[in-house]
Amino acid sequence: MYDVVIIGAGVSGSAIARELSRYRGKFCVLEKEEDVCCGTSKANSGIVHAGYDARPGSLMAKLNVEGNRRMKALSEELDFPFRQTGSYVVCMDKESRPKLEELFERGQKNGVEDLQILSYEEAVREEGNLSKDMDSVLYAPTAGIVCPFGLNIALAENAHTNGVEFRFDTEVLEIARQERGFVIKTSNGDYETRYVVNAAGVYADVFHNMVSADKIHITPRKGEYLLLDKSAAGQVSHTIFSLPGKYGKGILITPTAHGNLLAGPTATDIPDKEGTNTTAEGLASIFEKAGISVQSLSLRNVITSFAGLRAHEDGHEFIIKELEDAPGFIDCAGIESPGLTSAPAIGVMVAGMLQEKLNLVDNPGFEPRRKGILNPALLTMEERNRLIKGQPAYGNIICRCEMISEGEILDAIHRPLGAKSLDGVKRRTRAGMGRCQSGFCSPRVMEILHRELGIPMEELTKSGANSRMITGGRKEAAR
Amino acid sequence: MRQYDIVIIGAGPAGLAAAVAAFDDGARRILILERDREPGGILNQCIHNGFGLHTFKEELTGPEYADRFIKQVRERGIECRLNTMVMDIGVDSGRDANATREPSARPMKYVTAMSRADGMYQVAARTVILAMGCRERPRGALNIPGYRPAGIYSAGTAQRLVNMQGYLPGRRVVILGSGDIGLIMARRMTLEGAKVLVVAELMPYSGGLKRNIVQCLDDYGISLKLSHTVVDISGKERVESVTLAQVDENRRPIAGTEETYECDTLLLSVGLLPENELSAGLGVELSPVTSGPIVNESLETNVGGVFACGNVLHVHDLVDFVSEEAALAGKNAAAYVKRMEAAEGDAKEAEIEIEIKPLSGVRYTVPSHVRLARMQPEQVVRFRVGDVYKNCFIRAYLNGRQIASKKRPVMAPGEMEQLKLKKEQLLECVEPGTSSYCLEIRVEEK
Numbered sequence: 001m002y003d004v005v006i007i008g009a010g011v012s013g014s015a016i017a018r019e020l021s022r023y024r025g026k027f028c029v030l031e032k033e034e035d036v037c038c039g040t041s042k043a044n045s046g047i048v049h050a051g052y053d054a055r056p057g058s059l060m061a062k063l064n065v066e067g068n069r070r071m072k073a074l075s076e077e078l079d080f081p082f083r084q085t086g087s088y089v090v091c092m093d094k095e096s097r098p099k100l101e102e103l104f105e106r107g108q109k110n111g112v113e114d115l116q117i118l119s120y121e122e123a124v125r126e127e128g129n130l131s132k133d134m135d136s137v138l139y140a141p142t143a144g145i146v147c148p149f150g151l152n153i154a155l156a157e158n159a160h161t162n163g164v165e166f167r168f169d170t171e172v173l174e175i176a177r178q179e180r181g182f183v184i185k186t187s188n189g190d191y192e193t194r195y196v197v198n199a200a201g202v203y204a205d206v207f208h209n210m211v212s213a214d215k216i217h218i219t220p221r222k223g224e225y226l227l228l229d230k231s232a233a234g235q236v237s238h239t240i241f242s243l244p245g246k247y248g249k250g251i252l253i254t255p256t257a258h259g260n261l262l263a264g265p266t267a268t269d270i271p272d273k274e275g276t277n278t279t280a281e282g283l284a285s286i287f288e289k290a291g292i293s294v295q296s297l298s299l300r301n302v303i304t305s306f307a308g309l310r311a312h313e314d315g316h317e318f319i320i321k322e323l324e325d326a327p328g329f330i331d332c333a334g335i336e337s338p339g340l341t342s343a344p345a346i347g348v349m350v351a352g353m354l355q356e357k358l359n360l361v362d363n364p365g366f367e368p369r370r371k372g373i374l375n376p377a378l379l380t381m382e383e384r385n386r387l388i389k390g391q392p393a394y395g396n397i398i399c400r401c402e403m404i405s406e407g408e409i410l411d412a413i414h415r416p417l418g419a420k421s422l423d424g425v426k427r428r429t430r431a432g433m434g435r436c437q438s439g440f441c442s443p444r445v446m447e448i449l450h451r452e453l454g455i456p457m458e459e460l461t462k463s464g465a466n467s468r469m470i471t472g473g474r475k476e477a478a479r
Numbered sequence: 480m481r482q483y484d485i486v487i488i489g490a491g492p493a494g495l496a497a498a499v500a501a502f503d504d505g506a507r508r509i510l511i512l513e514r515d516r517e518p519g520g521i522l523n524q525c526i527h528n529g530f531g532l533h534t535f536k537e538e539l540t541g542p543e544y545a546d547r548f549i550k551q552v553r554e555r556g557i558e559c560r561l562n563t564m565v566m567d568i569g570v571d572s573g574r575d576a577n578a579t580r581e582p583s584a585r586p587m588k589y590v591t592a593m594s595r596a597d598g599m600y601q602v603a604a605r606t607v608i609l610a611m612g613c614r615e616r617p618r619g620a621l622n623i624p625g626y627r628p629a630g631i632y633s634a635g636t637a638q639r640l641v642n643m644q645g646y647l648p649g650r651r652v653v654i655l656g657s658g659d660i661g662l663i664m665a666r667r668m669t670l671e672g673a674k675v676l677v678v679a680e681l682m683p684y685s686g687g688l689k690r691n692i693v694q695c696l697d698d699y700g701i702s703l704k705l706s707h708t709v710v711d712i713s714g715k716e717r718v719e720s721v722t723l724a725q726v727d728e729n730r731r732p733i734a735g736t737e738e739t740y741e742c743d744t745l746l747l748s749v750g751l752l753p754e755n756e757l758s759a760g761l762g763v764e765l766s767p768v769t770s771g772p773i774v775n776e777s778l779e780t781n782v783g784g785v786f787a788c789g790n791v792l793h794v795h796d797l798v799d800f801v802s803e804e805a806a807l808a809g810k811n812a813a814a815y816v817k818r819m820e821a822a823e824g825d826a827k828e829a830e831i832e833i834e835i836k837p838l839s840g841v842r843y844t845v846p847s848h849v850r851l852a853r854m855q856p857e858q859v860v861r862f863r864v865g866d867v868y869k870n871c872f873i874r875a876y877l878n879g880r881q882i883a884s885k886k887r888p889v890m891a892p893g894e895m896e897q898l899k900l901k902k903e904q905l906l907e908c909v910e911p912g913t914s915s916y917c918l919e920i921r922v923e924e925k
Contacts (some may be wrong), residue, residue, distance in 0.1 A: 472646070
């Protein structure tokens, strides 16, 4: 019998697991995919929002601002890439100025610090490529950029190190109430638990509706993105939003935590909870809209495009509470933007609820710190040579674009909740995330995974399940 | 810090040929740095034949062709460090390479490299020859919509998996792009028992060599659909189908022409990009057309003593021309070293400079400018055209005077062209008192 089972190893589930691991108890995270960070958490803008968007008084507003405040310390504690670069909301015409001022006021009410409205002249000093046609800018110095994989993986690893179990390839099929708590039927056996946390992203409505008569409805809202080569990154140094329209924040242009440039997202409501395909129309609309706020923006060096699904609940609010008609079942639903920013605060909030309900006591062995995968590029030549002397794999570059060594890949595979697939390696190390998009390193990473984990080459996957990389041996090799 | 006269980045066909030629012209302190575990570069995975017809007058496989040059490098005792990645190339303009009267004219270069065995280290180089080759354009560069499942490979990656690692990446294959590697892989996958359903090409003409269309597609009954592209990829885990559509003259898909192919693999052969991150870091000026360095008659970049050759300079179709071009870079690097040793100045010798201007149909030229004093009696100018031309002429004009003309029955973007310029003819057009000229190269119908 578990004390708590969390459904979903995305950033919310992992943040809750990490905060919960401060307490003693039997906790488990169930994840249908083969790894953490496989759904909404992996395909988003990677923005740490300042918090002027959400309606004052809403949970979204509160958790956004609190998550933002927690992010820096958390990034130091858990060693993931985060930079407080600041954001600009660009107002293109005088008529829209009241909307910008409204955002400013909302931000003030929400407790966002240091917000300022800047004129073009003031703004362009810090951001040289802003469109000359603009009217004014809302500058939020507290906004930033985070590596979404880095954050999610760090939280999960730390939770695991502190005793939380993770079950991958485990899809929840049914949730039944029993005398004390619940039985969760999965594709991988049954789990009995006193409390359930529903952090299932776009599937949160499915699980909620299994136990509650008070139905909720989550719409997958697709956002498509273009990711540009690092050589394009110098074009902007802040996150540049356009004043929000009907569908969220419109097209944003931002540097990423790793020095690429990202443009997107679109916003299209779709029925398919797995519909992460990009579309011709979506990509075209990014090309069309991206240049509005930034002049002569070049989108020539696109290295990949992708789509993610926001878990949009009809009320456009985070639903984080214990269900009245299903005590013991805690929703963490409707976590769309600013969900990534809010994750640290969501973790604290839900873990706090559980601590109270279950009377959890402190985990004396809790280790708050986690060391990420070493980035040898930050070492001096002397330090690097000492490293290579001890572990020669750090001298062997596998990914030429991102200059990722075999040592980093071995670390990614062998650390807690290590990588088992190419995408797993990619999200942890960036091998394959560069301008050649894994053309060079994928055969090499496949060999390393095969050697280290003993997975037959034919069984190696891009991202678990049936995403096998090869279909067999060559004719003569098979003989 | 070890010092070298010539450090060559890459032991592929370009690097090897450059090393041999530099050695044969008297250079001795030569170092080749290669990231792979053996020399030969991309040739090692090109196990088909057709290499070396120009150079050796016989048909060799890729590894055989490479082996001829590897032997020559070994016979000469040229140092080649394998499993070594070059991390950075820097130039120290403050420090002088040979302490002559002109301190910054020939600055020293510093190459930072790394390997398992030797860790990270720097070597100093009087000259550097860039011979890093090229990489394949990925799917992202084309903005192909759809899912991102397993089973999407660039053709070269698939070639490596099949030919070097012994694995078959898929069984039912659609190929986008009719670049040479894509055509070669259509045949290769077929021979390995896979079914290649179709090769689609965005342009109204093939991107590869005619002989590869015949030998790799026609001979196996694989159809080539010109003016077609991929408009959708489905399959959430592994590729399940690929949808093609015909495109209009602006390369936009025409609604209603979609055709869906059930397959498990999509190979991309949609262009090669010279791999110039190191060059850019060094301050080498790159051409927006080729993505390779802009070079003079000596294949020297804007950074003095830094030469470029092979696919890092511009993408070639035939390795024979890579070897020829690389040998010229090697010779010129050796000559540069000799001039340094003789403490010869550069300024006085290179007074007359001729810029080569690609016009009407010619997309670029290598070299892009010629210093008359440094020019060989005959200068090969290589280039590509932007469209298909039949029964047209390639002509060069200097000061309004036609100095070269060559009739070509067919020219296509997929095949590199060349024109030879004679030094004596250029000299005839030069007038006293004028030091800069513009030489036009153009495609003409009559």
